[in-house]
Amino acid sequence: MRIKERIIILPNGKEITLKSAGAEDAMKVKLHREATAKETHFMAREPEDGPFNLERIQEGLASFAESDRNFMVNAYLDDELVGDLGVSVVRPLVKYLHRGNLGMSIRQEYTDMGLGSFMMKTALEQAKENGFEQVELGVYSDNLGARHMYTKMGFAEYGMNPRAFKLKDGTYVDEIIMVNFLDTY
Numbered sequence: 659m660r661i662k663e664r665i666i667i668l669p670n671g672k673e674i675t676l677k678s679a680g681a682e683d684a685m686k687v688k689l690h691r692e693a694t695a696k697e698t699h700f701m702a703r704e705p706e707d708g709p710f711n712l713e714r715i716q717e718g719l720a721s722f723a724e725s726d727r728n729f730m731v732n733a734y735l736d737d738e739l740v741g742d743l744g745v746s747v748v749r750p751l752v753k754y755l756h757r758g759n760l761g762m763s764i765r766q767e768y769t770d771m772g773l774g775s776f777m778m779k780t781a782l783e784q785a786k787e788n789g790f791e792q793v794e795l796g797v798y799s800d801n802l803g804a805r806h807m808y809t810k811m812g813f814a815e816y817g818m819n820p821r822a823f824k825l826k827d828g829t830y831v832d833e834i835i836m837v838n839f840l841d842t843y
């Protein structure tokens with residue numbers, strides 16, 4: 659499904675539109691994911707993992723748009739995509755349908771201005787409307803800004819996957835596992 663459009667004005671005066679990317683936006687999403695993968699070590703892919711596959715992104719976006727539960731929240735500055743968030747069922751099996759998995763990224767230039775919190779609030783409200791009872795995510799332990807924002811938005815840390823990530827310099831980073839029970843949304 660696609661979310662209802664919303665507008666947020668950032669503290670720098672820029673107007674951001676939140677809407678759901680569809681298959682037609684695959685190239686924008688690809689460029690966004692390539693850029694955010696380089697900006698921090700907090701995203702999954704490294705350049706060595708190979709390029710993002712445009713067709714796969716297209717298929718993924720089409721499937722999100724057609725789903726009655728899964729959805730995207732994307733942030734556009736004019737025509738440029740600066741934020742990407744997706745919520746999808748953890749596993750498409752009856753026992754798992756109450757659980758949504760969330761991933762998100764924002765271009766560095768647009769972080770720390772409240773955009774992530776606004777995207778998250780939109781996503782949590784939509785998740786509840788779509789029948790999810792809880793939203794879950796994993797975050798690098800050294801991603802203190804993200805952990806702060808997730809906690810502020812109602813997530814609690816319930817677990818840790820030790821040494822989940824090995825960076826190119828050989829250091830390990832733990833993954834913190836968080837959940838947000840949607841009773842309050």
Ligand SMILES: CC(C)(COP(=O)(O)OP(=O)(O)OC[C@H]1O[C@@H](n2cnc3c(N)ncnc32)[C@H](O)[C@@H]1OP(=O)(O)O)[C@@H](O)C(=O)NCCC(=O)NCCS
Binds near residue numbers: 700762801
């Ligand atoms: C994580 C991310 C989505 C957060 O979005 P955002 O737009 O920066 O979030 P907001 O501006 O709404 O909130 C950030 C909060 O973290 C705080 N913060 C920033 N850096 C911090 C730090 N090092 N330690 C503690 N808090 C920090 C800010 O002060 C702000 O808090 P406040 O709302 O109480 O004032 C965004 O920074 C991002 O995409 N980063 C790169 C990719 C990434 O890390 N993705 C997440 C993978 S799990």
